[in-house]
Amino acid sequence: xxxxxxxxxxxxxxxxxxxxxxxxxxxxEDVRIGVFAGTRGLHAEFGDARVIDTPISELGVAGAGIGAxxxxxxxxxxLMFGTFLYLAFDQIANQxxxxxxxxxxxxxxPVTFMVQNGGGIGAGPHHSQAVHPFFMHxxxxxxxxxxxxxxxKGLLKxxxxxxxxxxxxxxxxxxxxxxxxxDEEYLIPLGKADIKRAGxxxxxxxxxxxxxxxxxxxxxxxxxxxxAEVIDLRTLKPWDEATVLASVxxxxxxxxxxxxxxxxxxxSEWAACISEKAWDHLTAPVQRVSSVHVPIPFSPVLExxxxxxxxxxxxxxxxxxxxxxxxxx
Amino acid sequence: xxxxKLLDIYTRILRIRRFEEEVGKLFAQxxxxxxxxxYIGEEAVGAGVCAALRDDDYIVSxxxxxxxxxxxxxxxQRMMAELFGKSDGYCKGxxxxxxxxDFSIGMLGACGIVGGGIPVAVGAGLSARTRGTDxxxxxxxGDGAANEGSFHESLNLASALKLxxxxxxxxxxxxxxxxxxxxxxxxxxxxxxxxxxIPGVIVDGTDAIAMYAxxxxxxxxxxxxxxxxxxxxxxxxxxxxxxGEDAFLAGQQYLLPEERDAMRRNDPLLKLHDYIVERQLVxxxxxxxxxxxxxxxxxxxxxxxRASAAPDESILYEDTWV
Numbered sequence: 035x036x037x038x039x040x041x042x043x044x045x046x047x048x049x050x051x052x053x054x055x056x057x058x059x060x061x062x063e064d065v066r067i068g069v070f071a072g073t074r075g076l077h078a079e080f081g082d083a084r085v086i087d088t089p090i091s092e093l094g095v096a097g098a099g100i101g102a103x104x105x106x107x108x109x110x111x112x113l114m115f116g117t118f119l120y121l122a123f124d125q126i127a128n129q130x131x132x133x134x135x136x137x138x139x140x141x142x143x144p145v146t147f148m149v150q151n152g153g154g155i156g157a158g159p160h161h162s163q164a165v166h167p168f169f170m171h172x173x174x175x176x177x178x179x180x181x182x183x184x185x186x187k188g189l190l191k192x193x194x195x196x197x198x199x200x201x202x203x204x205x206x207x208x209x210x211x212x213x214x215x216x217d218e219e220y221l222i223p224l225g226k227a228d229i230k231r232a233g234x235x236x237x238x239x240x241x242x243x244x245x246x247x248x249x250x251x252x253x254x255x256x257x258x259x260x261x262a263e264v265i266d267l268r269t270l271k272p273w274d275e276a277t278v279l280a281s282v283x284x285x286x287x288x289x290x291x292x293x294x295x296x297x298x299x300x301x302s303e304w305a306a307c308i309s310e311k312a313w314d315h316l317t318a319p320v321q322r323v324s325s326v327h328v329p330i331p332f333s334p335v336l337e338x339x340x341x342x343x344x345x346x347x348x349x350x351x352x353x354x355x356x357x358x359x360x361x362x363x
Numbered sequence: 364x365x366x367x368k369l370l371d372i373y374t375r376i377l378r379i380r381r382f383e384e385e386v387g388k389l390f391a392q393x394x395x396x397x398x399x400x401x402y403i404g405e406e407a408v409g410a411g412v413c414a415a416l417r418d419d420d421y422i423v424s425x426x427x428x429x430x431x432x433x434x435x436x437x438x439x440q441r442m443m444a445e446l447f448g449k450s451d452g453y454c455k456g457x458x459x460x461x462x463x464x465d466f467s468i469g470m471l472g473a474c475g476i477v478g479g480g481i482p483v484a485v486g487a488g489l490s491a492r493t494r495g496t497d498x499x500x501x502x503x504x505g506d507g508a509a510n511e512g513s514f515h516e517s518l519n520l521a522s523a524l525k526l527x528x529x530x531x532x533x534x535x536x537x538x539x540x541x542x543x544x545x546x547x548x549x550x551x552x553x554x555x556x557x558x559x560x561i562p563g564v565i566v567d568g569t570d571a572i573a574m575y576a577x578x579x580x581x582x583x584x585x586x587x588x589x590x591x592x593x594x595x596x597x598x599x600x601x602x603x604x605x606x607g608e609d610a611f612l613a614g615q616q617y618l619l620p621e622e623r624d625a626m627r628r629n630d631p632l633l634k635l636h637d638y639i640v641e642r643q644l645v646x647x648x649x650x651x652x653x654x655x656x657x658x659x660x661x662x663x664x665x666x667x668x669r670a671s672a673a674p675d676e677s678i679l680y681e682d683t684w685v
Contacts, residue, residue, distance in 0.1 A: 067540045069611050089510035089546035090477045090538045121476065121511075156396030156448070158459040160475025328683060332459025333448030334396050335673045 038215040040208045043183040044072035047190035048110065050219060052080050055108060058194060061086040061099060062112030062148075070150055070209060073112055096122030096147065100130045100199070103145035110194060116151035116165040116203060123168070130199040131172040143174075144197045146190075151179070151203035152243055152293045153330045153341055162330035162337070164242075164293040167300055169201040170271045176200040176224055177270040181245035183213035185268055188222030196224055205243045227274035229281070233261035236351050237281040239304050240291040241267040244342060248291055251347035260355050270300060278304070279312050286317040289350045291342055296324040318354035323347055364572060366644045368414065372571050373635050374653060375410035379403075379430040380632050381657045382439060383602075385665060386429065386446060390606040395446050399460050402430030404569075404601030407631035408533050409434035411574025412501060412594075415582050421469045421487040421500040423480040426461045427533075427600070428473030431503055435470045437463070443664035449671035456674040457682070469498075477538070478504060478511030481530070485517045488526035488585075499527040499585040501578075507538025509552045518559040518593065527585035529578065530593045533568060535600040540608075540617045553595035561591050568596025569629040572638070599626040 038046065051058050060073060060080075066087050068074030077085040088095045092113055099111035113119055119126065130143050153162030169177050176198050180186035186204065193200040230245055231252050238248045245266045252262040263281050267273050282288050288308050292300035301322040308320050326340040383401045390399045402409065405427070413422065413434035424431040432442055437453075445452025445463055453463050464472035471487060474480040484502030491498035508514055509532055521528040532552050536543050549555075556563025562584075566577045574596060581592035603618070605611070639645050 063538065064540050067612065067615055067617065069539065071611075071613070074613065074615075087541055087545065089541070090507040091510045091512070093512050117476070156459070158397055158461050158475055159457070160461060160479070161398070326679060328679060329457070331457040331674075331679070332397060332445075332454075332462065333456030333674050335448065336456060336679055339676055339679050 035214040035216055037212050038183050040183045040186055040204070040211045041071045043187040043215045044190060044204065045074060045076070046215065047187045048073060048076055049079065051191055051194045052076065052084060057106060057108045058110065059084045059086060059102070059107055060110045060112065061088060062095060063088050063090050063114065065112050069114065070206065072148070072204065092118050092121035093125055097125040097129065099145045099147070100125055100133070100143055103143045103199070104133060104141045108144045108194060110146045110148055112148050114149060115161050116149045117160055117163050119147065119149055119165055119169070119201070126169070126175070126199070127172055131174045135174060142197045143199045146193045146200045146202050148202045148204065150206040152205050152207065153337060154207040154243065156332060156334045156337060158332040159329040164325065166201065166203055166270055167294045167298055170300065170303065171298070174198060175271065177203065178224060178268065179203040179242040179270055180268060181208065181242050181266050183211060183215045185222060185228070185266070187215055188220050189224070189268060191219070192221045192224050195221070200224070203242065207243050208246070222268070224269045225272045225274060226268065227277040228266045228268055229263060229277070230266045231262065231264040233263035233285070235261045235285055236263070236287040236289060236355060237278065237285045238262050238264045238289050238291060238347065238351070239267065239278055240264065241270060241300070242293060244291045244293055247342060247344045248347055250344035251351065254344065254348050255351055260351060262351060273304070275307060275311070278308065282308055282312040283315045286315055287354045288316070289321045289323060289347060289354070291323040291347055293325055293341060295327050296322060297327060299324050321350040321354055323350050364575070369572070369639060370645060372410050372414045372575060373639060375414060375434050376406040376571060376632050376635060377654060377657050378439070378660070379406045379410065379433045381654075381661045382433060382442070382664070383429060385661045387602060387606055389665070395460070396448055397459050399446070399606040400427040400604065401602040401606060402427055404599040404626060404631070405533055405535060406430055407571035407574050407635070408531065408568045408596040408598055409503065411571045412529070412531055412578040414575050415578035416499070416501065419469055420498050421471055421484065421491070423471045423484040423487070423500070423502045424473040425480060425504055425508070426473065426475050426477070427505070428461065428463060431473070432463050432465060432470050435465070436468050437465050437470060439660055439664035440667040443668040444671045447668040447671070448674070449668055450674045450678065451667070451671035455678050457678070478508035478513040480504065481508065481513050481517040485521045485526060485528055488521060488528040489524065491527055497527070497586045499529060499582050501529045501531055503531045503533060505538065506532060506534040506536065506543040506552060507546065509555065510538070510546055518556070518561065518591070521591040522559045522561045525588065525590040527588070528591040529581045529585055530591060532593065532595045533598055534595055535598050537600065537604065537617070539604050540612070551595060553593055556593040561593060563593040563595065565595050565597065568598030569631045569634060571631055571635050599629060601626050
């Protein structure tokens with residue numbers, strides 16, 4: 035199977051969908067040049083009408099994507115950084131997340147918003163936050179966060195074909211990751227998690243960059259005789275409760291890891307659900323690992339302290355694996 | 364213009380130029396983390412405008428903000444330490460290149476969000492008027508920001524409330540890699556002022572003397588309570604959008620050769636240098652000595668930054684709740 039980078043897999047997914055469906059358009063600032071390379075080369079094949087450079091006007095561009103989606107197109111809106119979604123938030127929250135419902139089902143909004151989400155490259159507070167919980171919170175919006183080249187291709191194609199608004203969160207720190215990516219077409223259904231590593235002792239729930247940190251942590255834990263199961267959610271909303279709950283039923287312990295903040299973050303949502311629905315299987319409290327609740331600092335030294343690292347995950351697992359089993363009566 | 368003032372403006376430009384040249388080198392050597400956007404080519408705008416301000420006036424900057432900090436009188440050492448992400452930096456290493464602020468000199472911060480600083484400057488103008496001072500507030504932003512909602516809302520708000528705000532658009536003709544000409548259907552951003560009932564003036568942003576004159580007029584208008592002005596400075600960014608952008612571009616060209624020539628012809632430092640020398644306002648040796656002093660100050664700043672400690676973990680939890 036050919037090996038590709040994460041970025042090349044994004045290019046492949048976009049090219050395939052632009053070919054597959056004439057209603058797909060790509061719109062955003064500098065999509066021709068493709069600053070993060072995901073959109074590079076597409077203008078040459080698909081031209082001005084379908085690969086559209088825009089002014090720096092996030093609110094307007096997002097709204098245009100929504101309006102185009104509501105009237106028959108299937109736009110991919112590239113807003114570059116997750117933090118730039120904040121500028122488009124009104125259109126996404128008040129229009130994309132409401133339109134179909136508040137108009138009684140008269141339309142659908144098949145738009146995909148694509149950004150680089152999260153930190154780890156010293157880009158400073160305005161370019162490094164993991165913003166996905168804001169969008170997980172909204173109704174009617176799907177949120178996708180791929181971790182590997184294989185997944186990013188299959189998920190992006192599925193997101194574009196999905197009839198709902200999708201926030202598609204790539205990660206800048208993963209752009210150069212290499213992995214096997216088939217040239218032939220495949221889709222990965224939204225809402226389906228993937229067990230990236232099987233293990234009997236503890237379940238680690240995560241997505242995106244955190245999958246790689248969790249896998250590193252699992253390797254370390256294995257040297258201590260602890261076998262961790264790493265579940266890559268891939269889609270954050272709707273998320274694959276069934277796969278997670280089945281795993282927790284086997285392991286009895288769970289650590290949830292998310293790059294966003296602890297208050298109302300991704301980890302909070304997963305921990306709450308697991309505590310509610312897998313209580314009888316849990317032998318220890320669910321442990322959350324999130325970013326420190328401050329703006330993402332510029333200095334790489336500080337940034338590393340803020341964003342969860344493999345050592346933080348190892349420590350969280352050790353907190354609950356070290357606990358004695360409760361006495362069963 | 365008085366020679367002292369001219370030399371003041373020249374010094375500001377020179378400080379920015381030598382600082383930015385060094386930053387470019389350090390970035391190329393991989394010594395600076397994150398993204399760096401240099402102000403080379405645009406120095407006359409920040410220097411000309413800030414020379415028309417008082418120390419207690421406010422400025423708000425952009426992602427391309429090093430020049431504004433220096434033009435307002437910022438400290439090179441603390442700036443350089445911030446670019447290295449060190450604890451003695453202006454923001455203790457928490458902000459970095461795109462987020463340098465020095466409230467003690469009225470520099471209210473650079474900003475990583477295009478158009479993000481403009482409303483903040485309007486707020487500073489509102490604050491000055493409410494407190495009964497005659498301070499003014501300047502917001503620098505690029506041509507790209509003029510297409511953001513924040514620009515339009517801020518112009519209207521400042522005009523409706525007659526606030527002491529000077530909107531300085533640094534039209535360097537590209538928003539990231541997109542030519543302004545393909546992002547807007549007008550040649551001059553200054554015409555947008557008409558829609559908000561305020562003066563809009565076009566200035567050669569590579570001409571420091573012209574920038575200073577335009578700023579003086581706008582500042583005087585703002586101070587006397589007559590409201591905001593939009594100044595459009597036509598300028599060039601010599602180094603492109605960001606340092607290391609060749610890696611982003613992967614061989615793609617976005618700049619026309621004639622534009623490169625225009626940039627070389629319109630170097631704001633050389634233009635002011637030649638103006639001073641041709642009129643024999645200052646001895647050439649004086650300018651050369653000044654250059655040596657500035658170069659030494661930059662070298663000292665780098666040494667200071669290198670010697671500064673990395674931020675300690677305790678800093679992480681500081682500056683949150685008051």
